[in-house]
Amino acid sequence: MPFDTTNPEKFRADIRAWLAENCPTEMQDGDSTADSICWGGRNWTFQSDAQKQWLNVCAENGLTCPTWPQEYGGAGFDRDQEKIWLSELGRINARLPLQSFGIWMLGPALLHFGSHEQKLHYLPPITRGEIRWCQGYSEPGAGSDLASVQSKGEDQGDHWVVNGQKVWTSYADKADWIFALIRTDKDAPKHKGISFLLFDMQSEGVSTRPIKLISGASPFCETFFDDVKVPKDQIVGTENRGWDVAKYLLTHEREMISGGGSGRGAGRSLAKVLADAGHDLSEASLRSEAIACDIEEMSVALTIERYKDQAAGGKGVGDASAMLKYAGTELNKRKHELFMSAGGSEALQWDGATGSLPADWLRTKANSIEGGTSEVMLSIISKRVLGLPG
Amino acid sequence: MPFDTTNPEKFRADIRAWLAENCPTEMQDGDSTADSICWGGRNWTFQSDAQKQWLNVCAENGLTCPTWPQEYGGAGFDRDQEKIWLSELGRINARLPLQSFGIWMLGPALLHFGSHEQKLHYLPPITRGEIRWCQGYSEPGAGSDLASVQSKGEDQGDHWVVNGQKVWTSYADKADWIFALIRTDKDAPKHKGISFLLFDMQSEGVSTRPIKLISGASPFCETFFDDVKVPKDQIVGTENRGWDVAKYLLTHEREMISGGGSGRGAGRSLAKVLADAGHDLSEASLRSEAIACDIEEMSVALTIERYKDQAAGGKGVGDASAMLKYAGTELNKRKHELFMSAGGSEALQWDGATGSLPADWLRTKANSIEGGTSEVMLSIISKRVLGLPG
Amino acid sequence: MTNLTLNEDETMLVDSARGFLDEASPVEKFRELRDAGKAYNPELWKQMADLGWTGVLVPEDQGGIDMGHAAANLLAQEMGKTLVSSPFISTAVMAATALRQVADNPRAAEALGKIASGDLTYALALDEGVKHAPNNTQMQAERVGNGFSLSGEKTFVVDGGSADRLLVLARTGDDDGALTLFDIPADRDGITRTAQNMIDARDSAQISFEGVEATGEDVVGTVDQAMSVLSPALRAGQAALAAEMTGLSSGAFGMTVSYLQERKQFGVLIGQFQALQHRAAHLWSDIEVATSTIANAGRMMDEDPENATLAVSLAKAKACQTAKLAVMEGVQMHGGIGMTDAFDMGFFMKRARVAQEWLGDYGYHAEQIAKIKGY
């Protein structure tokens, strides 16, 4: 690793020097919109040579997943080093080299529940952007009740035969592999008969159908399993204990959707968007809402930092992460309402001067639904954190 | 009656002329604060000769209760005439001549459920401000569950012997008579064994103890009944069907507390208070909240008018009145928060230049509790108006 | 005395409008238009003319039914419930109101007649920036000989792509208020209309004027006095739009309450969850309150039009807030399905957003109110 980790100042200087040498200027536009994200995967088409170069040089140095162990393709950074890395990226407005469900979701699950062999097998391709993953949790009609999994895996000795249907599978039509909750014991209680399986989306019997959203985009799919063969070693954790893995991951998902890590408009500065819209903020209600939103945004961002510090200090965050998911997604909706208001009639056009703003605005409405609704988050807080009855 | 009711223009002209002649200038200050209200009653001390004169001249002409029938001390106005009367009062900023629970609560109950004899006996003294009534509903620990009445009346042939305790009795220490919910059949289901009784607060066995509130004032009392004799003819409606009367009255109370009729800051103009506080409203958050509050206030006031029009048109308002109570009291709290903010440090003093503002502010916090909490109102709407299950 | 409830005529109007629209223009009809890329259905417009709706504000002398603004609002409200897409507000409300201010002018009278018969549609070309600000009009109408030459750009001209004629606001002098309103055919030389790809899939256009000629005949009312004809039209349009938004709120709310009554989660109907019950009750209350401001705006415009600005801005400001809440709660309470294009709730959300901006958003009307009340 080309970074001196003996002290923070030295480390920061090394990072800065490395970035100066390796981060292409085109990747320093800081505008992490939905369109500019590098997702990777077998079929990925780089938007530019710079994007490809930036991914590769980061991957070579473990910097796509800087906190993962070096043996699995990470850089082995601790929390303080990660902060320095991110703050230096922020200083030059650099894009993240790679974003993916593999990084956000499957990786943490494997690091916690996977065997050493599984980690060696699955993690490095994620860090290099070679395999793009999708998540198969939700099923038709289940809504917030994720544990009501109907997709079933029939035990055939060395493999399961999986049949069923998933819905709200993000980018299933673009993903290479899926991690999915499958019922492998239909007689057990709801939470006890589910396994966490991994399989290739090119397996025979897997098909997808994009769902068109109100924004016009189709980031989600319906995903169908028709006699899909899944070898027994493609399970994370113990058979029929997949709910433990799912619960663990939901916590990660909450933190992510709260705005801490996703590209969903998190990088969009309030002031910048308002200025771009040519708004002078002299009108009281808009001005007052802009400041209020800014206050909330800074406060929630600090809370995400504080919780990360707490987690890094070995104190688990647990159910309290529901708060980050709740506060972050509600804020994101509020902020995009403000953006739309500042954008005026220009923001009412799909292809107006405010670019993807209207589609982004509509997209935020799903933030408080996906990964557990705001209502589910509030119930988790009230029951598990506050200990309220019933 | 000195008013020509043949057409609205003539009627308005008569009202205007009558007011010019009869409404004392001192009563045209329009500032209907808690302190300036004329409550009447045996022990009432008029704050001024003008207050006394204004009450008397109105009472003589049925104008303390303008919509009540003339034979019971009212003026027999219909809805349109009442609107003209109120708008002419508003034009000259005149105070209401008399306010009381007799007018708001008992009167409507008697007009609906009472016998002709009862109306003749009880209503005229109310219109003349001679008898001041209080309301005995709530009991210790019952909270929003008004039907859980424990105070009991034992049947002794021609009278009941009443024992028990009420709480939150408004101005019980100043009232002459009480209308109270008393359980007269302890074996019947909760709502079926309650009677609506009237009795003199000077009866043997009645005692009161004021409750000091966070505002420092004591508008409410605990009220104790110790073997109080209540003659059988002092019941409104049917024995054990007092809950019907109570429910009917709760509707009236809701409308009243919503701000339509009480003196609780309803008359305080937003703009006037802000101007009095010397505030120029240039700061965005205060300005924006002031306008938002004003918008809500005008909108709620129009809704009260609309519902009154609907009621006058013979279409009952029913459970939807819960909305007026909810919207009106939440607005009143919001408005007083704004007043406090505009008043700055002056409003933080009990006896500062903003007068009773801080006490009024604290008083509003009870608005969304008394007469059915906001939560109870929302539940009524969701179940009885929207038909949501469970 | 002013009464804020419906009178008998109005009740009949609402009942028949609802019956007609449920049949002729449920939300799926809007979906068909959207999928076909069409702004509105001319056949429906013709039917609305036959019912007298296009002439709701046209004097009887010109063939209208002249029922007044309260009635126009009620029609807009009913249309909002099922997201009817038509030039009703532009043509039958705003253009009709502007033109009837000068109804003694034969050309205006003729246009009013054609509006009533459904043979003529209008759009209003007012705004030039991203926010509604008619007083900030920069577009020039230079005097050339006895006439004018119009040059400039208008944006967010609702119904501007399909309208037969345009009411165009242009500057005829340097004084702040020196604006003039022109009534010109939309295909006159020098006019270029570019469709705007609106999120609500309705007709809106950017319109550029390059040396467009106009005669004195084309002036609506008096030169430099646009506001005397335009202000009543704006008020009428703002109130009708507020009514449409309140109808839209009711429509979205109705779908939501139905869903609460039928959707199960965790083994129970979600309508049993008290947190959702209370939010639904709050939203219902808010829609009731907004409805009152619409009724009031209608009455004021009919009975005391000179003093109706406060009532109209109140209605639009309140409607903006209520509609925003109604569609947000609508999507959230429906969960994932509410986010899909196959479900109708998104249409309500997108229509609400555009309606919030058109003719002045919440902040614009809040400031109007503050100005009137002397803040």
Next chain:
Amino acid sequence: MTNLTLNEDETMLVDSARGFLDEASPVEKFRELRDAGKAYNPELWKQMADLGWTGVLVPEDQGGIDMGHAAANLLAQEMGKTLVSSPFISTAVMAATALRQVADNPRAAEALGKIASGDLTYALALDEGVKHAPNNTQMQAERVGNGFSLSGEKTFVVDGGSADRLLVLARTGDDDGALTLFDIPADRDGITRTAQNMIDARDSAQISFEGVEATGEDVVGTVDQAMSVLSPALRAGQAALAAEMTGLSSGAFGMTVSYLQERKQFGVLIGQFQALQHRAAHLWSDIEVATSTIANAGRMMDEDPENATLAVSLAKAKACQTAKLAVMEGVQMHGGIGMTDAFDMGFFMKRARVAQEWLGDYGYHAEQIAKIKGY
């Protein structure tokens, strides 16, 4: 790297503070003070001095423990939870911070020592109008010979009735920023202190100055340069007050959650009502978020004081909103009992209201933030 969680020293400080205050100053102690008409308990103040708290921001050279602003905030937060009434923020936070800017001055050093030992209390006489606006100071300090003569009125001087000394902000020139801070005994000739009857029953005074003499020695720092010593003090006070308010919010919330867990209505625990559960969960979230801004303000003041204004204004703005919500929900969820003087919740509501105004309300700090961010 900045870490927003508590370090070991801070955790110990919080634990011991909580233990001490639960014993020495639960809310009932505040009730006793209120009923006795007393501003604070000098014995408790002495105990706080013995614990080092009064010297939390005093350099060790002057006998303080100099733990920094994050620690001062934590103490204020714990005090807020049980509504401790003391001159902590005026004296140990604000006066100490102002004086340590000039700690090489022997008089300032001596004063700092007495603050640390608990032998000297201060109040800051800043505001003259109903809103916090130190830059609008009109009070004159006229030059007379080698000294000054102070004349004017100060209001909302928190702890001003009981303080031994006053830090007084006065105008020494016509330029906007030409203000000077004076450190004078509260009983100097020409000073009249009038108690203000505050809703939160704490000490606040209106103070009039009539030709009060001050020498050059009395100037804290440099003439015409008040802000170089006052700004850090204001920031420190604002942050500590925000921390107190967040503690207060937690205190009120704790009472409320307990009540939800024990109070029955309609035959069930009210904590089972989902609508209340969700509101409680929302409030808890909001308090958590506010807590993060306090932690951040403390770290920024300790690590990068020159750039701490944004962090401090953020903390105070957020604390104002959160405290308002916490006490309103606290009263509402308690129902009638929450409205009685015999119950403690009203104390939280009244303290929160005063704290909202002191040293700048939400609107003041929101505008500070907007200014820094270039809106």
